Amino acid sequence: MKKTTIHDIARELDVTFSTVARALNDHPAISAATKAAVLETAKRLNYQQNKLASSLRSGKSHVIGIIVPSLDTSFFSSVVHGMEKVLNENGYSVLLYQTGESIKQEQKGLGTFLQSRVDGIISSVSSESDGFEFYSEIRKRQVPLLFFDRAIKELEIPSVTINDYKAGFEATEHLIKQGYTRIAHITSEKNLTIFNERFRGYREALEKYGLPFQENMVFKGTVGLELGQESVRRLQAEHLPFDAIFAAEDYTAMGALQQLLESGVQVPLQVGVIGFANEAFGAFVTPSLSTVDQQTIKMGEETARLFLKLTANKDYYGSTPEHIVLDPFVVARKSSQPQRQG
Amino acid sequence: MKKTTIHDIARELDVTFSTVARALNDHPAISAATKAAVLETAKRLNYQQNKLASSLRSGKSHVIGIIVPSLDTSFFSSVVHGMEKVLNENGYSVLLYQTGESIKQEQKGLGTFLQSRVDGIISSVSSESDGFEFYSEIRKRQVPLLFFDRAIKELEIPSVTINDYKAGFEATEHLIKQGYTRIAHITSEKNLTIFNERFRGYREALEKYGLPFQENMVFKGTVGLELGQESVRRLQAEHLPFDAIFAAEDYTAMGALQQLLESGVQVPLQVGVIGFANEAFGAFVTPSLSTVDQQTIKMGEETARLFLKLTANKDYYGSTPEHIVLDPFVVARKSSQPQRQG
DNA sequence: CTGAAAGCGCTAACAC
């Protein structure tokens, strides 16, 4: 069964294919009668426009490429959820690419997007130390590019991020206001701005409230359950006095919480814990885990909307790039509020 | 900056563009020397093949469309994660479409995929009562189609699902073997095979062990925390004797668990609870939540691999459709094991 | 081993 084209419709109606094309695109200079006839025939013949041909000719694909480290993370899948929804509502399709935090994959993905002639690229970079040239290449080709969550500051590219500094500051401040004074921090060993900024917020909050910052109260590694557990074990083994933990990621906080409870430490009475990301489990564990919400779906929607807004004017790279910074907020639950526990 | 094409490369090297095309595609009948020259020039001119043109001409887009209800669900995002990974490794790009469980969206997505001339469609249907014709349309057009998790049995389409019947049976059997005898079931009101099958497993397990099935021990609604809470409240209000709950979804189980604990019921001592899906939070709550694992990533990978295998032979719809049924397994944690709690 | 030529299905400028 051969696919039907505008030529088939034209033949049926004894008009030229360009008339059909116009009718299908609701061109003003086509009589209502022909339009109706064309539409009817198109439906009857099960016509489906060939977007490849249309895109090739017009230079617009109505596809936008999204690059994320991994969908197996509630943060990114949630953001992509928000983006796809908004983009879809506005007539765009989404090409998806996961990098697995690998620069190689990231470059491959960008290459594929370029070849597919996407109308734009929305990306959360894998690492910020490397891979500059590839993104500047995108820019040179005038393909609209937008960063979300993780941006490359050195490039003049619009972005939607959250204020990780503020988030780190407020998480730490929250602990301090609850009466905790010896606060450890657990973060990623990767050189990512998001983690660096949370860390900076932590330090400055300590400073603001006159608490000493100690290098040996900071633990770095691959974020996750194990890192949290191990960090607590090290704190205990080294007999470092501490009464609170701010982990830059929820699973890490959970690992710390588990290790604390296992070793008989009372949370939040003896030690307070706060995490980061507002993963679903935090509300359900005992004691419930305080955390910082990143407004993932909103971030996805905002990102998509900014993209749509920017691509609406002609030259995407004409004006200074717009940066939207979302405000995260502390979700105070039991793990960090001793007085709420009685 | 005009995009460079094979004509540009051809001009530079004083050969015809078809020679360039062949060299780029590593055609056997091209001398090593020309190939090298072409490759070098291509790199120098920052050439990126135009896939739109290539796909239009060749009839293969190397894009496959994936339809899911929503990415804001750990189940689907995890499955998509697995699929994208495998497809990507095999040279395919992924077009993503979320339906939000709406048939309209689903049809729109399928339409877009058809227009984009995807090389195949992998879908988890929104609802099984409706929307048949659209999928048979895909089939009529000979576009490879594969269902995962939620399939339409009436259509002769390959699929990858899990054995929900067995899952429901084993979850219930697990509770029975732990000594529970009055087991309530909470499930979706939607007419989806996955839920119907879990329900059937529940009933047959009761029967096998000689326990009575009671209609009033089954609660239906929109799965989620609230449904779980409300179901327990109704059980208590109506003074129905019960000592265990099998919820067909983890958040629902969590809601039930919360309501039980809140009303002073001891879990698992007085009432046992088991959920479904192995969401991340289950391992962390107190008592930890027993559940059924669906092997999401494996499902994604298996789905992608089956697709690749099936598209490898010429006529996708030539032979009887292959159905892969994955075996789920019970993850027994504390919420369903009274003797483990002392 | 390379060239010539046709055409995938559409858009859009130019006619009348």
Place this chain on the structure above:
DNA sequence: GTGTTAGCGCTTTCAG
């Protein structure tokens, strides 16, 4: 209001 024409950038026979 509709027809004519020229491509978009590539793949793919058919020649030689």
